[in-house]
Amino acid sequence: FTKGPVQNAGYILNAGSEQFIQDCVEKLKTDQAASLLIFPEGTRTAKGELLNEFQRGAANIAIRANVPIRPVLITCTPSTLTKNEKWYHVPSQPFHIHVKVLDAIQVDDLLDDATVSPKNVRHLNHQLQQFFNQELSEK
Template identity: 70%
Template sequence: MGLEKMLTRKINYYWRVAATGFSFATFGAGGLLIAVVISPTVKLLKRQPEQQHQLAQKIIKHSFKGFVDMMKALGIMTYDVEGIEKLENSYGELVIANHPTLIDVVLLIGLMPQANCVVKQALWSNLFTRGPVQSAGYILNLGSEQFIQSCVSKLLQCNAASLVIFPEGTRTLKGRKLNDFQRGAANIALRAKVPIRPVSIRCTPSTLTKNEKWYHIPDRPFHIEIKVLDALNIDEILPQTEVNPKNVRQLNVWLYDFFDKELSK
């Protein structure tokens, strides 16, 4: 019986390695399809750039949801969401989340009705991801004043979609609960004066972290737990909400402590 169990586990492990490789190959192919076929079609259907971005975002939302459901069906992962209704009704909010795995943004965008997103240079220029992120009008994180203003403008548009940002700036290092928070999210929140929607993400066992190859999979399917928390108003956090370095620093520290406590529960 022991030998049979070991054999079953090995077969399951190699199946999940192959299924994970297939999943990421499918994701890359989907990115190329969006770049080569869907993006030009969107431009033909919608003349205004903002309308093009909205349509592309909806296509990406359904593509990402399908990708996650495929990984679940293949036995690679499971996930559950607490407070999903808060995401489904999130418009014009700054959605901030910790970043334990490679697929966090895919999960979040797949769950939201529509979302803008901050992306790093690597995704903006990658052959397989630049098509989706550019056609959706996602914002390139250059760490500049123009970047901050672009985020604020997106949030303050009429009937604006929410903006997703990961304050850590990159995936959490393996073995750590959180990386230090960069101040971009706090800076944007202070300038836009919109509600902050915190989302905590846990992955058990840990996988797809920073500097971890896709084929370094755990010995069992991983489970992602997403908890959508109540919105936070800045004037309930800080006594003063003027945009200055001191308030940005204080808000950033407060947000880090908030996530640190939440993930320690």
């Protein structure tokens, strides 16, 4: 326990987008038990919005590492800690966080050709954005 809790959790430092992607892919390829928790929006959602536009990092990592994606939906009712909301603005009633873990999605199921290319990364990112928007709208 000489490391701090963040290092013990296997946190990968974002040392620039390309290096970060390489570090994530290496971790997934060398450690079969590894999992990465990535928030594809890259920031918190503003109050009242469904989702921000996804950044392409998660799609890029999934294609390069050739690993399945396990979608996890996190919702909070009533809303709190959203973007542009002060952390000390506490809701008048207790909030409840709901975490829904869905079945894994194979990259090959979303792409005809899962080779690493900017076009495939954009396409997978778009597919994931649509998937999450549909799941959240059904909630």
